[in-house]
Amino acid sequence: MGFLLNYLAKNPFAYLFLALAVGYPLGRVTVKGLSLGTTAGTLVVGIGIALTSSAVFGITYTIPGLVEDIFLMMFMYALGMRVGPQFFSGLARGGLDFVIIGVITCVSLVAIGYFGAKLVGLPPGYGAGIISGSYTVTAVMGVAGSAVSSGAFKLPDGMTADSVMANMAAGYAISYVLSSLFTILFVKYLPSMFGYDPVKSAKEAEASFEGGEDGGALPGTAGASILGFTGEQIRSYKVEHQELVGLSPQDLFKKYPHAAVLMVVRGDDVIEAKDNPTLQMGDVIGVAGRYGDLISKGTEVVGIEVDEPRARKVDIEVADIHLGKSEYAGKTLEELGSEIGFGVYLKSMFRAGVAIPHLPKTVVEKGDVLRLAGPAWCVNQAAKALKSVPIIESAYTEVAFMAVALLVGFIIGHASLTISGIPFALGTSAGCMLMGILVSWLRTRNPDFGGPTSEGARAFLNDIGLSMFVAVLAAGVGPKIMTSFQGTVVIWLAVLGLLAALVPPLLGWLYGLYIRKMNPVILAGACAGARNSTPTLNGVQDVSQSAISAVAYPVPYALTSALVLILGYLAMVFA
Known part of the structure; x- marks a missing residue:
C-alpha cells in the first residue's frame, strides 16, 4: 500500500486518473434511488487517497496549480456553452415567473450559507462550501478559491489558503449529501404536501399544451440522427x-x-x-x-x-435545428408547423440540454433545439426559416472557438480593480464561463458562426474539466480536512446544509403557488431548475407520471447557474 501511494505521489497524473476511475463508478452506485453523483464520488475518493497517504505514511501530493486552473476554466466554458442560449431569452420573454423563482431560491440559499456561517462563528471557507454543496454546483468552490488565490479575500492571521480550501471542502461534503437527499424528496412531494394530486395536475398542464411526447438522444450525441419509430x-x-x-x-x-x-x-x-x-x-x-x-x-x-x-420513394433524414435570431422565436409549435413545417415532423425538442414535451402550445425560444425529420430539402427549408443550419450527428469540437474564448475569458477574468483596498477581479473561471455564454449565444443566433457545438463534445469537456478540478482539489485539502470537523462544526454544517436544502425551494414554491397561482407540477419543475438539480426534476416527473414539468426547468437553471457563481465569489470575498 505504501509503495502504491508513494508511486501516486511521485506521479500525480496517475493519482488523478485513479481518482476518476474509482470515483465515477462510486458516484453512480444507487441506493434506493439516491447516489453521490460522479463529481462527489471523485471528491470522496481523492480525499480518501490523500488523507490515507498523509495520516498513515506521511506522504503528501503536490500537483501544479496550473492543472487545476486549466481544467476549471474548461469546465466553466462548457457550462457557459450549455446555459448561454436560454440565459438571455429566458430573461427577455416568457419566463419572468421562472426567473423570479430562480432569484428567490438562489439568493436565499446564498444568504443561509453566508450569514449562517457568520452567525454560528464558522471560520472562513465553510460558508462558500455550504453554498457550493447545497447548490450541488462544485464550480462555486472554484470561483471562491480564485477569490482566495487572487487576494480578493484577505487571509486571517494563522490561516493558510489550504486551510480555507479544506474548510470549503468540508462544508461542501456535508451540505452536498444533505442537499442531494432532501431536495429531491422535498420538491418531489411538494404538490402532495399542499393537497394537490401530482398526476391530476400534470394532466391539467398537458391539456393546456394539448398533448405530445418527448425524449431521444441529446443534440449532437450518438443516436441523435436515428429515425426510430414514427406515426x-x-x-x-x-x-x-x-x-x-x-x-x-x-x-x-x-x-x-x-x-x-x-x-x-x-x-x-x-x-x-x-x-x-x-x-x-x-x-x-x-x-x-x-x-x-x-x-x-x-x-x-x-x-x-x-x-x-x-x-x-422519399429519402428521410433527421437533423437538429437550433433556433436562431428568427421572427419565429416566441411562437408556438402549432404556429411553426402551419407556417414552415412543410414535409417535416418534430421528433423531439430540447432546451438547455433537457428534453421538454413538444406540444402544440409549447412556445419556442432562441436556443431551443428542434429535431426534425423529413426529406433533406424540407429540413433545409425549415432550418433557413429558423435562421439556422441542420446539424447531423457529429463530434466536431471547434477547438479554435474554444481557444479564443478561453484566452479572452482569462484576460477579462484576470483584470483586477481595487476598491477600498480590496482587489476585485471577476476571476478567470468566471470570465471563461461568460465567454462560453457569449459564444454559444452568438453561434445559436448566427448560423454563419458555425452553429452550436456538438452536445457530446460539450458534455465531455464539462465532465472531464469538473472531475479533474475536483481531483486536484482533493489532493490538496485531503490531509487537512479532518481538522475542519473539530468540535460542533459537523452539527452546524448539518443544520445549515439542511436549511439550505429545504428553505430556498419552499420560498420559490410559495411565491409560485400563492402569488402567481401556477400549476403545481410546472411549479415543482421550476423549483428543481432553480436548485440546479436534474435528479429532482426526474423525481417530479416520476411522481406526476409526466414529463411536462421539464418545460419549467431550463430558464431558472440557466439563470441560477451563473448567479450562484457571482454570489458565491462575493460571499468568499466578504467572509
Whole structure:
C-alpha cells in the first residue's frame, strides 16, 4: 500500500486518473434511488487517497496549480456553452415567473450559507462550501478559491489558503449529501404536501399544451440522427377531384397543414415537390402525414389510394435545428408547423440540454433545439426559416472557438480593480464561463458562426474539466480536512446544509403557488431548475407520471447557474 501511494505521489497524473476511475463508478452506485453523483464520488475518493497517504505514511501530493486552473476554466466554458442560449431569452420573454423563482431560491440559499456561517462563528471557507454543496454546483468552490488565490479575500492571521480550501471542502461534503437527499424528496412531494394530486395536475398542464411526447438522444450525441419509430407515413393517392387541379403542393399545404405532397408521378415523370408543380387530373401524389389522418381523410380530399412506389420513394433524414435570431422565436409549435413545417415532423425538442414535451402550445425560444425529420430539402427549408443550419450527428469540437474564448475569458477574468483596498477581479473561471455564454449565444443566433457545438463534445469537456478540478482539489485539502470537523462544526454544517436544502425551494414554491397561482407540477419543475438539480426534476416527473414539468426547468437553471457563481465569489470575498 505504501509503495502504491508513494508511486501516486511521485506521479500525480496517475493519482488523478485513479481518482476518476474509482470515483465515477462510486458516484453512480444507487441506493434506493439516491447516489453521490460522479463529481462527489471523485471528491470522496481523492480525499480518501490523500488523507490515507498523509495520516498513515506521511506522504503528501503536490500537483501544479496550473492543472487545476486549466481544467476549471474548461469546465466553466462548457457550462457557459450549455446555459448561454436560454440565459438571455429566458430573461427577455416568457419566463419572468421562472426567473423570479430562480432569484428567490438562489439568493436565499446564498444568504443561509453566508450569514449562517457568520452567525454560528464558522471560520472562513465553510460558508462558500455550504453554498457550493447545497447548490450541488462544485464550480462555486472554484470561483471562491480564485477569490482566495487572487487576494480578493484577505487571509486571517494563522490561516493558510489550504486551510480555507479544506474548510470549503468540508462544508461542501456535508451540505452536498444533505442537499442531494432532501431536495429531491422535498420538491418531489411538494404538490402532495399542499393537497394537490401530482398526476391530476400534470394532466391539467398537458391539456393546456394539448398533448405530445418527448425524449431521444441529446443534440449532437450518438443516436441523435436515428429515425426510430414514427406515426408519420407516406401514402400514394390518385388525383380525382377537380378542385385540386391547378394547385401546387404549397397551395395544398396552406389548406391542409397536417399533410404535405412530397412527390408527383405523371406518367413516366417523377417530380419532387420542391419544384412546386401544379397538379393535373390523374396525377399520383405521395402525401406525408399522420397515419390516422391519411386513412380517414386521404380518399376524401384527394382520391382513391393506389399502389405507386415511385410516389412513396422519399429519402428521410433527421437533423437538429437550433433556433436562431428568427421572427419565429416566441411562437408556438402549432404556429411553426402551419407556417414552415412543410414535409417535416418534430421528433423531439430540447432546451438547455433537457428534453421538454413538444406540444402544440409549447412556445419556442432562441436556443431551443428542434429535431426534425423529413426529406433533406424540407429540413433545409425549415432550418433557413429558423435562421439556422441542420446539424447531423457529429463530434466536431471547434477547438479554435474554444481557444479564443478561453484566452479572452482569462484576460477579462484576470483584470483586477481595487476598491477600498480590496482587489476585485471577476476571476478567470468566471470570465471563461461568460465567454462560453457569449459564444454559444452568438453561434445559436448566427448560423454563419458555425452553429452550436456538438452536445457530446460539450458534455465531455464539462465532465472531464469538473472531475479533474475536483481531483486536484482533493489532493490538496485531503490531509487537512479532518481538522475542519473539530468540535460542533459537523452539527452546524448539518443544520445549515439542511436549511439550505429545504428553505430556498419552499420560498420559490410559495411565491409560485400563492402569488402567481401556477400549476403545481410546472411549479415543482421550476423549483428543481432553480436548485440546479436534474435528479429532482426526474423525481417530479416520476411522481406526476409526466414529463411536462421539464418545460419549467431550463430558464431558472440557466439563470441560477451563473448567479450562484457571482454570489458565491462575493460571499468568499466578504467572509
